[in-house]
Amino acid sequence: MPQITENFPITFPVTLSGQWQSPSAERFSELSVPLKDWLLDEGSLTARLKNRGKDFKVKVIGEQEQLCSAAEAGDFIKVGEPVLVREVILYCDNVPQVFARSLLPLASLTGKEQVLANLGEQPLGQVLFNNPTLQRLGLELSAFASDSSVAILAVKLATTLSNSSSDKVPLMPEQELWGRRSIFMLADKPFMVAEVFLPEAFAYQKTAVPKALNQESL
Numbered sequence: 069m070p071q072i073t074e075n076f077p078i079t080f081p082v083t084l085s086g087q088w089q090s091p092s093a094e095r096f097s098e099l100s101v102p103l104k105d106w107l108l109d110e111g112s113l114t115a116r117l118k119n120r121g122k123d124f125k126v127k128v129i130g131e132q133e134q135l136c137s138a139a140e141a142g143d144f145i146k147v148g149e150p151v152l153v154r155e156v157i158l159y160c161d162n163v164p165q166v167f168a169r170s171l172l173p174l175a176s177l178t179g180k181e182q183v184l185a186n187l188g189e190q191p192l193g194q195v196l197f198n199n200p201t202l203q204r205l206g207l208e209l210s211a212f213a214s215d216s217s218v219a220i221l222a223v224k225l226a227t228t229l230s231n232s233s234s235d236k237v238p239l240m241p242e243q244e245l246w247g248r249r250s251i252f253m254l255a256d257k258p259f260m261v262a263e264v265f266l267p268e269a270f271a272y273q274k275t276a277v278p279k280a281l282n283q284e285s286l
């Protein structure tokens with residue numbers, strides 16, 4: 069299996085433009101149980117993926133200080149507020165599972181939280197979920213159509229993989245991609261994390277193993 073560091077075709081920023089809604093919205097009622105299990109899991113995605121495979125990796129697409137856009141601003145991160153934007157792909161056994169875009173307000177990167185400004189390939193979740201002050205506010209969900217930036221990202225990743233393993237070039241993902249977004253509060257300071265499950269993610273597998281079962285089987 070080709071290593072993920074070879075000719076990585078993704079340029080920063082990928083961006084992410086979702087129609088974020090509460091999980092109780094009618095449109096989510098049709099989602100499969102396994103997919104909802106992943107979308108609504110309030111635990112660490114890093115920990116869950118590490119449990120599912122042997123080799124977990126974070127590939128950083130890029131990090132840059134920007135001003136929060138009106139599209140991503142909300143109750144906790146204001147329009148024009150300086151934020152560190154971080155985009156990554158989470159891999160499990162070299163299969164791309166998640167595209168994540170996080171907004172880390174510079175005003176939150178103080179005290180012990182300064183470490184979040186220098187994560188490198190260390191997963192953000194590893195720091196967040198080891199902080200006893202952590203609070204995760206309500207999850208929002210969104211679908212991403214085949215012409216979305218994250219769907220185009222998925223095709224680029226699959227094309228790179230197919231080129232290096234001489235499979236046929238993949239088409240745009242047939243299915244919609246699904247993502248979740250939430251605000252994490254660390255020491256009462258907000259951070260926003262959005263994650264989209266990529267086409268080959270465990271989350272879309274019909275036989276996805278619910279988290280509870282997964283932990284019992286460890």
Ligand SMILES: C=C(O[C@@H]1C=C(C(=O)O)C=C[C@H]1O)C(=O)O
Binds near residue numbers: 113158263
């Ligand atoms: C929030 C978590 O951290 C994960 C790792 C991220 C990173 O390293 O940038 C971003 C989002 C998550 O997929 C988690 O593990 O749940």
